[in-house]
Amino acid sequence: MNPDIQLRHEVFAQLNWDPAVFGCDVDVRVADGVVTLRGQLASEDLKNAVERAVRRAEGVKRIVNQLTTAECASND
Template structure:
């Protein structure tokens, strides 16, 4: 199997194993052993938890964390009058 594909599967295994981040909408791309994380999360603490889970994957080298968080003001839109 392709080493990048194997690493991607390992990263997803860690994300699915960790109860703090399971179910998060995170896209994982691996190219040349470099893991890139993309997606939008509800908080900075969740962003940190995702990166911590990914670092547990065997074979991890470089991680490019492009995860963003939802601004609290955008999370709840004001009612239209």
């Protein structure tokens, strides 16, 4: 199996395992071990929890966190 596809599956497994972030709508893309996260979440705490969950996935070289929060959007 392609290592990036395998890593993407592992990232989703971590997101589905963690009750703090289960059910979050996060777009996950992986290229050469670099995980890019996109989407909008309800809070900065949730954004940080998603990143912590992704860091648990074996094989992550780097995380590019492009997640935004509703808190941020309401301040614009």
